[in-house]
Amino acid sequence: MKVYLSDANHLFRKLNLVTLDDAQGTYDIMYCENCGIKGKCRDLHSIEIDGRSKIKALRCTQSKEEFDKQTAINKYNNDSKESDIQCPKCKKNVRILDEWMEEGQTEITAVTAVCPCGFDGLIHLTNPL
């Protein structure tokens, strides 16, 4: 089946760096960052989804919001460190991904942090760490 790039709210991204070809001609492999469906794109407008993903293909199964939240949770669980800084959204403690120091400062003035509520961004510290 075919999915049109303009429909179905998928967030397609090209997987291959160089255009590929098979018996039917050249194509790119397109992949939806939200729901993971994958297929061959031959004409820049539509994607042939392989059999297994047919049901998913009709409409993207995840909203951008859900996807961002899932991404934040993954970062939270994997590459962050604990902190006692409060999340600006839900007031729970966030985990830190990066620490930032402004020029001329000797202390951390901001952090990039994530929270399971979906917050993923910069927090300016009023009391430097």
Ligand SMILES: [Zn+2]
């Ligand atoms: Zn999708």
Ligand SMILES: [Zn+2]
């Ligand atoms: Zn939060």
